[in-house]
Amino acid sequence: MKRNSAPSGDQQPKKQPTNEVGKVKSLFNAKIWDPKFQKDLRQEIHDSKPYNWGTIRDLVDDDLLRAVRKEVETQIHFTKKETDIYKVNQSGDLANLSGLDWEDLSRLPNLCKLREILYSEVYRDVISYVTGAGKLSGSKMDMSINTYTKGCHLLTHDDVIGSRRVSFILYLPDPNTRWKDHYGGGLRLFPSIVANVPHSDHSAKLVPQFNQIAFFQVQPGFSFHDVEEVRVNRHRLSIQGWYHIPQEGEKGYIPGEEEEWVKTNTSTLAQLESNVLQDYEFPKGERDVLPPHQIKHFENLLHNQPANQEAENEATEQPLPDMRFLTKEEMKFLSSFVSPEYLTPEGISRLQTQFLEKSHLQIEDFLNDERSDLLKKLIKRDEFEKDCPYESVNVERPWKTAMPPHKWRYLYIDGKSHENFRNEQDILDNLNNEERPNYVLLKQTLDKSKHDTETELITVAEFLQSTAFKKYLALVTLLSPISEQVLIRRFRPGKDFTLATQLNKNALLKDVEGLVDAVLEGTLCLTPSNGWESGEVGGYELYMDNQEESENMDKDIEDAAVYKSDDTGDAVLINKPPSWNSLNLVLRDESVLQFIKYVSWSAKSSRWDITAQWDVKAVDGDDK
Structure with missing residues (x-):
């Protein structure tokens, strides 16, 4: 068939x-x-x-x-x-x-x-x-x-x-x-x-x-x-x-x-570079201006410090700082936080020399052993025994969620009363909130049995805001602090980051006498885990040149990350991976971009830190 x-x-x-x-x-x-x-x-x-x-x-x-x-x-x-x-x-x-x-x-x-x-x-x-x-x-x-x-x-x-x-x-x-x-x-x-x-x-x-x-x-x-x-x-x-x-x-x-x-x-990039979104940014970028008498006090003390001249050769000795800058009570207070090696005239002189040479300084093992050991014990316990909230609706006092997420996202404590940002109205209601940070008051309202880690972190934040520490900072950098902002932060794996943005000069400082053209940024990194050094899991703090893009670039292929570092890495100034008990000080102006790289799911813990900004100005000894 x-x-x-x-x-x-x-x-x-x-x-x-x-x-x-x-x-x-x-x-x-x-x-x-x-x-x-x-x-x-x-x-x-x-x-x-x-x-x-x-x-x-x-x-x-x-x-x-x-x-x-x-x-x-x-x-x-x-x-x-x-x-x-x-x-x-x-x-x-x-x-x-x-x-x-x-x-x-x-x-x-x-x-x-x-x-x-x-x-x-x-x-x-x-x-x-x-x-x-x-x-x-x-x-x-x-x-x-x-x-x-x-x-x-x-x-x-x-x-x-x-x-x-x-x-x-x-x-x-x-x-x-x-x-x-x-x-x-x-x-x-x-x-x-x-x-x-x-x-x-x-x-x-x-x-x-x-x-x-x-x-x-x-x-x-x-x-x-x-x-x-x-x-x-x-x-x-x-x-x-x-x-x-x-x-x-x-x-x-x-x-x-x-x-x-x-x-x-x-574009997203242009939004971040403009001032349009500032009302909707949390945490707020304002730095509190110090009282005029305190600023003047710092300036007068710096006038009396011996000049730190550039050495002609390695054998040239630098003059030791005048330790009368700090009272006995202030030295005692500092020693309850800072490692002893950084409180001697020789130790401060070494830090001062390094900072003046490079405009940045990395201080390892900054907190003393007692303070460091307690914090590490508490943070490690929280990492392994407490659930970390990943949705903003679940974030509880005293933590808040940084926003908007096309600029940054992380958990933070800023010393202000708590806003959960659980819905749109919460956020809108806080747009014109003129409340100033007050870590002392915030700590008093916390249940220490439930928030012992937060209480200890706030204690360190209070220390960074103290007059004694700002005097110590002035002694190390020979710069007079004029304002300050201190934040406690936690960057969760698989969630958090900050994108590269330019420095935003604070309008509050327009009436400050003298030229203020830079900000001193300090990050006390308190990350309890290892495995960050290669950069593969992110979390590193990166500073880079704000290189101008070519004028003839095809704007239609320019992506939202146009401020990227180049392939050779020539634009990168500082790349600091997370670590334990390391204080990174950087003198930064408007030509430098900074960001915290997204933390990968593969990271062994969150990236913890306490970050601070101080508007500063140099004190000219000839003006005294």
Whole structure:
């Protein structure tokens, strides 16, 4: 009996489309061309929270995407890049595929085909309709390939750069294994309290799967999102891309629209560099100005100190400091905190010489053994025996959550009464709070049996605010402190960081007599665990030059971390990993950026510290 060679039912061969639109459509899942599917997806996106976003599973032809993944794995070279805002493996120049030679189809034919169909007019029209974003450019293609391996992450930002109108991420992890929630690498979306101020905690999360796309309309001040850290030894491969405002000659082009969009909408970086968000920043950046008589007292005492001249050779001895600067009572008080070796004339002279040479100073084992041992015992106990709150709603007195999270996030104690920031109204109610920090009063209100660690940390913070310590600081640096701010901080693994920002000179000091052009920053690091030295788990405090970007840089590929350190590390001035009982002093002006790198889930503990800032000015001995 003759067998019928034509397959029947589902086995019928697909008809090959003869026109270009048909060819494009055939490479997508047929469901996306269904009007009902589009209408339902449009409504789903409209109703989504915290802002309008959507996702489609099994977007493109499975064979095509598997072939794309194979090409990427075999033909694309990835370079690990790390800045204050991300750690990721990128391809090419910021992974921008437009920079590749697309004539070389023999090397990347499937990747090239995928790019062309993702920017085809028929598919762009679907995205335009379901997102409500309006017409999208097909000529301004903007894509990148990233692979997130263990420890990789991208912190909170809103994707507002240049003429971007829609953001998308097409996921390409291992197609034969389901990507699980505990792997990390999820796309997390953050609600906004008001425009440009995201909440500390995300309210939606997508666990990515192979051949799934997530997308959202770029909404200035609202489309905040991040990529959580990947926690396992797996590759979370993805193609990131943007659709832009139509260009001249394209459908939907409106003269002047792009220029107005760029002018009106502020990027995440520009927001952080402006003063717009200061009302919504917690902790507040104000430093309390010291009483005039105290400032004058410090200046008079420094006038009488012997000059510390630059040595002509190593054998030249520096004059010892005049210890009458400190009274017996003050020396006794200092000795109850500071290691003895740093309270002798010789010890202070060594510190003074090092600081004057480099404008920064690292003092190991700063606290004496008794104080250090007690703190280490208490902090280690809290690390191992107490649950650390990871959501702002669970943070309890006296701790608070630093915000907004596109600038920083950590737990802190600032000496003020407690605000939990449990909801938007709590935050808004505290915008005009003129309360000044008072660690003495705060400590009196704590239950010491429950908050013994916090009580001891506050005791050290009080010490840093004492007149005796500020006199000691003046003696070591030969700078007169004019103001101060002291914070106790805890940076939780898998959660906390500060992004690189410039120094913000305090407007309160405009009436202070004399030139104040720098801030002295001190960080007493009290991190009880090891394993930070390599930098792989983050948590390091980094100071770097604020290098100006090239004026002819393509602003559309300039990412939210444009203030990154360069590949050679030439911009890095100081890189201090977390340690135990180490005081880092840095004299900083507006040309220096500083940040605390995101602390990885792999860290063995939180990064603990007490940080302080003092506006300072030099005292000229000729003025006495």
